[in-house]
């Protein structure tokens with residue numbers, strides 16, 4: 001019986017809403033819609049026909065090998081989410097109750113949640129205003145403060161925010177000197193690099209995400225990467241309910257149901273073949289914004305515009321005093337024309353779930369939240385959609401200037 005698979009081919013005129021936009025029907029142009037088409041369809045269908053419709057199978061093994069090769073690490077385990085990858089990475093380093101983990105306050109909540117799942121607590125560190133990434137200059141003081149007060153720092157968890165790598169050349173020596181391991185949250189950064197070294201290869205372990213809005217997607221999924229094969233094999237064991245490889249069900253400890261589906265790994269393999277092309281498209285979009293805003297006073301692009309970033313999301317930062325308008329006003333104008341934009345991550349120390357967590361804060365992340373805006377950046381954007389977004393922004397600038 002032929003399978004009917006309806007997907008969002010590039011030739012189609014509308015992009016699929018990302019899951020978090022599922023309730024909003026007004027947008028016609030999305031921030032970062034899944035970019036899937038005939039190649040993903042053919043990989044998925046052949047995986048389905050192979051009979052391996054399970055969280056085990058040859059696509060998983062191949063996807064892990066291909067990502068590990070691409071990132072240049074020894075070992076990888078494919079998981080149901082990036083959050084699961086962060087959780088198992090921290091467990092693998094022995095992070096648990098009574099410890100603190102240094103987490104940037106400007107990130108998606110999953111970074112801190114993974115820490116909380118282990119029983120440890122996050123200590124938040126503020127952002128470098130230029131990139132939004134962890135402000136490495138604050139790190140020695142924070143580590144010293146935490147360690148001097150008798151707290152055990154289980155890990156530092158930098159995030160490669162919006163696809164720009166943290167400053168690992170500065171960060172890694174500081175953590176090494178303090179004797180604290182690093183876990184890289186590379187959820188947004190597959191295909192990026194720092195001084196020629198790929199995102200996902202820094203620290204003791206790293207996490208990737210393949211959620212629907214990320215650079216490549218499996219609809220939902222993630223991967224833990226490390227050069228430490230023992231850590232990765234332990235994560236693999238914990239991800240399958242800590243089941244021993246014997247025929248009856250033998251569980252020496254409490255594990256998790258965190259393994260990725262073999263079907264979704266097949267989608268991931270197709271996406272990985274297209275990664276460079278998709279990054280090229282995101283970079284083009286970023287360049288269009290860079291050109292558009294180059295002469296606009298009070299507006300800058302967040303992060304690097306160099307060729308090392310995957311340009312997952314292009315964000316602008318608007319100083320209202322100089323620009324004469326607020327980022328939120330541009331957002332409202334875009335929404336009025338069916339175009340999605342979104343504030344930069346709301347800092348975690350301002351979230352009710354994490355209030356009073358402590359750390360070292362300068363106000364930089366809060367300022368970025370108040371003045372920043374993420375613009376449509378997806379590889380799915382057609383030439384026409386790009387032109388529509390640019391035209392709509394130009395009209396706003398003309399009316400606000």
Ligand SMILES: *Cc1c(COP(=O)(O)O)cnc(C)c1O
Nearest residue numbers: 081082083108110187209210211
């Ligand atoms: C998306 C994301 C995650 C979580 O990934 P999921 O696959 O959605 O669990 C973690 N950290 C950051 C910075 C992210 O952007």
